[in-house]
Amino acid sequence: MEPSAQLVAVATLLPLLAGLICYFLRSSAIRSLTVIVTTVALIAVSLLLLQNGPFEYSPPPVAGLEWNTLITVADMALLVVFLALGLYLRNTLITVLALAQAAIMGYFEFVMGAHVEVKPALFVDELSIIMALVISIVGSLICVYALQYMKDHEHHIQLEGGTRQPRFFFWLVVFLGAMNALVFANNLLWVYFFWEITTLCSFMLIRHDLTKESIANATRALWMNSLGGVAFAAGIVLMYERAHTLSLKELILAGAQPEMVLLPLSLLVFAGFTKAAQMPFQSWLLGAMVAPTPVSALLHSSTMVKAGVYLVVRLAPAYVGTNLSTIVALAGAFTFLLTAVLAISQSNAKRVLAYSTISNLGLIIACAGLNTPLAISAAIMLIVFHAISKALLFLCTGVIEHKIGSRDIEDMEGLISRQPALALITVVGILTMLLPPFAVLISKWAAIEASVRMPAITLFFIVGSAATVVFWVKWVGKLLGAPSGVGRRGGTSLESLYATPLVLLVGMAVVLSAVVAPVVNAIVEHAVMPYYKTAGITAVGVDLSTGVGFITVWPLFLVLMLVVTPAYFFVRVKAEQVRPAYMCGENTAAGPTVQFRTLQDRTEAIVTSGYYFEKALGEKRLNVWANPVAIALLVALVGVVLR
């Protein structure tokens, strides 16, 4: 086995092993140790993979069994599990969808009698490596965080009976392995198998708390993803029938596929949409937030939904320049805009984050649809940087929730004086999503510049970005809104299992932004080059160029340093300089509570809240027409290529 292959084996099988250890050796110490060791190993492995670069590999048969056969059998077993789940949950939809998948796969195996041999079995290019990096680094940091979180969580919900953590960590860690395997696989059948595994993992994790709500939401997630599964399966069958190959590598290296093949492609893209929770499937991801926060973090940043966009981006070279591509761009852009607007009316932090995720995934998908080298570069950059910032924000929300007992943005008011460190990290996290010179925005900039070839898409991007500002800034404002006075108050220190992932993630978000040019140079350019011949976004020294635009990041960082350093470290305010806030003259003395005098000379607390525009932009108001439009777009997605 060549070294890279060994790395792949570790990246995919170690999580499985670790999961089993967690499951069977129920001691919490062993569990922590396992998770931490796995984390370190996965991070090391992914970095080594990066160093070794792309490669291809087909594993030899194990014990005389072809891997293909193994996976087909496992796949069938998985479908049986789904079927059983459908029956157990008494959910006809899931049952039917599981049956449909089984029927399609059965048809493929037995009726068509296809016996596909795909060489190489593993196809690891720069994109796969980038995905692996995201999964292994961001994903495992979340697992570390979960060690502390689940302790607090079970304490918090006053779980009765024994701990349910072994089960939880089993699914959590296995999830990472499945994701790694998914991005390395070349055979669409394999991809499909791991795809279904992630569906199963997410189902198990969402319903982990076994409350009524979590079970219901998990069920919704399951059926929606099963729908994607059916599309995937159908896509495979049609693909084989029309293109006579199931090798991703072949599909994408051949350039734009003939029209015949677009139908299976569109089905696969459809599957990607369900997994990436694009409208109208956003509800499963929104519902998924009932799960413990690490699950949300994992689903939103490095796994699950990223599998969806991975597939869409991965296949992009195969449908470049087609109508399908245009519809993908439109659908993505539509989701980007609408979910960004929907996020405005939310005050539940996790829901805001969820909408923001969907929105960003929409952006990525729209970039895939734009399908120029620049757009694809932007998409890849977004996948990476969004994962980091979003994981960070979910983790922050989780800690905040445990510290203040609420995940409502309005309740987070003044966190900066209650939990300074935590609030600061959260604020930085949000700013990395929102502002230049941070990388998410740089990616967005690239996306906008890429989109100008379709000004309609640009319009969606521009308006969506404006909406994005509203909910992020509102949230930042809440965190920062401190009462009058000097001197830091309160604030317990963060547990190290919380602090480590948070600090690492926030560090990554900032440092990677600062060195975005070399990063682009080292990986993103190579991830695009092979399929598009040109590089899209290129690094010119320390600058980035999109061909139509240009940015030098370091001066912006310099300015940022100039602002923050003196203000934060040197300016000290004396107590006698402090005055209470303006309250029309009826303020009370400066202090931790902000009050004013009113009727009958009584004092009353000032209450300030953000604007939510519930009436104009609430879910009730928008979903009524947005979901039908999204469905129409999906119909068009499959429709334009029907022939």
Added chain:
Amino acid sequence: MIDNERAVTPQELVDEVKKLCDGGYRFCTATCLDQGDDFEIIYHLDKDLTMQNLRMVFPKEAEVPSITGVYLAAFLIENEMKEMFGANIAGIAVDYGGRLLVTEETLQTPMLKSVQVTSLAVSPNGGAQ
């Protein structure tokens, strides 16, 4: 004696006012007077520029009903009478609890005849006024 005046008892008050209200009268205001042991409240109502007055006399400690149930607009004047005279008006719709106009530091129930106010102007020659 003022024009169009009628005496009412505290018990009849609300009914009488209701009748006038139904008759299309607009509530203007009320006036409270300190008559030694009694309070006198005159309710002024108007219809087409003619005024109807209801005069109600009651002992100072007696409780009288509020008419805010009929005319919400009366809440200000009732609060004021309560505050300035200490009239015991029960059930005012928006009750300022005796703090509509004055604060704790001010003279309480200042409009009572028994409360004396002194001028702030101190004469420079030692009070030869």
Added chain:
Amino acid sequence: MGLINTARMKSPWILHYDCGSCNGCDIEILACLTPLYDVERFGIVNVGNPKHADVLVVTGPANRRNQRVLRNLYDQMPEPKAVIAVGTCACSGGVFHNCYNVMGGVDKVVPVNVYVPGCAAKPEAIIDGVVKALALFAPANGKEAAK
């Protein structure tokens, strides 16, 4: 310091507060801002926010509920600052001297630098008063403004 003093004298931003006046003096202050008297000639702007103001222009005799507001507003103004009492009421309580809720002049509540008499004080008198107050911002020309 010369330049700074000039700037201070040329840019007095006022905060007008009605401390229970009869509106007579207030509308005269407003009239000062309007075309016929236009005190913006002297850089005067009515800012309506104590934190931005240099000169507090008070009318009215200061009543007991209002005095805490006046005090708060005064405290929220950054140094150097001046207070002008406009109108007889604000100077001494004037015609309201025997009203039970009146403190009798705003100097009972905040230190007053310039008293503008008149009931109502005429716009010309108010302008004179402001000019007098401005002299306080250049310490050589008058008394120390910042107490």
Added chain:
Amino acid sequence: MPWFLPGVLGNLFGGPATRLYPFQKREPFENARGQIELDRDNCNYCGACSKRCPTSAINVDRTNKVFYFEPFRCIICEACIEICPRNGIKLLSNHRSPEYTKETLIFRAEDGEKAAAASDCQ
């Protein structure tokens, strides 16, 4: 929408309406209520004005023949002028100028033509 455009343009080209007070002073109107002043020649310190004054701005010490006047208390209502039997108080049409301190003006009969003494008011 620009209904007010002629108005503002008229202002712009018509020149400002500003009276350049204090650089150019307008003559006060005849009989304008600017301030009151004691005419010592006529006053006999009877105190009638002091009783009528609604603000107690005037105090008269009848025994010592002293006339105290607090200009920062006076509302220039002319009541004293109307009541005075001897035309002892005059109305001036120019306004009293603002001061840094409130002073009481003291007119003593024995001081004759001397200007009023001033004392800081409390």
Added chain:
Amino acid sequence: MTTNDLLTVIVTIVLGPLVGGFLFGVDRRLTARLQGRYGPPLAQPFYDFLKLWSKSRIVVNQSQMMYVYGYLAFTITALCLMALRQDLLIIIFVLAFGGISLIMGAFSVKSPYSNFGAQREILQMVAYEPILMLAAVAIYLKTGSFMVSDIFSKLQQPLLFSLPLIFVALLIILTIKMRKSPFDISASTHAHQEIVRGIYTEYSGPYLALIELTHWYELLLVLGIIGLFWATSIWAAAAIALAAFLLEIVVDNIEARMTWSWMIKFVWSTGITLSVVNIAVLYLLR
């Protein structure tokens, strides 16, 4: 960065406030004249600045001032990027950073009026950002690039000829950015408002001085963007910017302030329609 670039940056930073402050003086004087008043001296903004700068520092809490530095620094950065003829979108983003910094500052104190101001400022931003970006897109369609330098180097004909509707949309944005009626929603320069000084309510003395200073830079930047529409020569650009500036002052004096909901509706419907129509025409004629 060449020496030449460095020089440009220094000149921008030094001359910017002089020109900007003077323009504000013109604004004050002209406004007064339009209202039939005499008005302050032209140097009034500088007096105001110096006075504010010399006032004692009072704050509500200890982090409040940092955001003002951010507002100033990023606005200057945006202006410098403009002077260096960089990417238009980046300029817009950096300018937005400045604005967001100010919003964060307003949020960072628990004060009702500054909170209102901040919320409204976000809405203003939401209203004008898309139009600015659409203008950038339209310019791209003419020059094939987002670089300001290409507007100067690649075009024979002023942009105004091909982008008249975009120009009108930008004039609307200019009103918002100059905080003039009918769009002085989040804080108006000196007029009275239901939310007091809105976003500036809690800043005073030297911090307010810095905010004023930032306005001077900001004004130059938006006028610069307006100037791009006649970029055949620097003088023509200055002339058209000045004309737009004067127009805004007149408009300020003949309209009432509108509400933010009306502003969003108007800017998005009219502004975006104008932009989109203009872009569509360009796109189809290409």
Added chain:
Amino acid sequence: MSRQTVVPFGPQHPVLPEPIQLKLTLEDERIVGALPAFGYCHRGVEKAGEINEYAQNVFLVERICGICSFIHALCYCQGIEQIMGVEVPSRAKYLRVIWSELHRIHSHLLWIGLLADAFGFESLFMQTWRYREKVMDVLEKTCGSRVIISTCTIGGVRRDISEENLSEILSTLKEVQGHLDQIAHVIEKDYTVRKRCIGVGMLPREQALAFGAVGPTMRGSGIAQDLRMTGYAAYGDLNFEPVVETGCDSYARALVRVRECYQSIDLVRQAIDRMPAGDLAVKVRGNPNGEVVFRVEQPRGELIYYIKGNGTKNLERLRVRTPTYANAATLLTMLPGMTLADVPVIALSIDPCFSCTER
């Protein structure tokens, strides 16, 4: 979690010329609750009115408010005159009308300016106040002072208006009318003004009655009631009709006031036309004994004085019910449902005067 905002609006607030606090509860910027807190202007005038001699009270009541000062004095004097059975010379009655109406014009112009300021139309504010100064000049010329004109006294008036000044009043009013045309035109036509006022602060006719609204607030809701119709002073001799608008919103109230300016100009003209020669005042002797309720029309509506004398030089009771006292309650129904930006407009639409209200 609550998404409400609770803030004080006032007492010191740049759009409120007077100290009053509205405790606002908002959702986003939509008002869900508004409660006024009073007492920032309360001095205690009614009590002082019992301490002062009844003749001195004239100076006190005209300082209840500097905007409607003359009419306060008028109402008080007429009330006392009615108790004491004093017949006022008819020239004095006409002079009272002239000053009342000049006061109304200055009050309404002032209000139009403040309204313009409330929705940020600074130049309109400046314009209105610029022309208001013409009226102020006339007042100063005829009375000696600008706002507290202090010309009414028990038994008549204190100053006369010479023929020369009468004709100057006429020419000034002509000029003011011309400028008023311009301002009225802007208010009637300008899109932004209409947008900010129409439909803002609805007060349907029934509500207006139930809340006891008076004056232009009531007439803007379609109720034709004007105390001047009772014919106090010399109004009985003059021809006029109450100004009514039926829009029931802030805009209707604005129009009522604009049209009342014209009406007042007309009334001054009529009064000057018909003014008889004669004495200015009669000497009043003795002390009032008895009670009276007297009502006059202020710029803001019905003003009620209840005066009770007991035969001494001090009054037994002086009660003042000012128009804003009646109108203030309507804010409770007009504010909820509107937005924060509408607060200044709605508050101003009743032309509030809290120094009157709280005395």
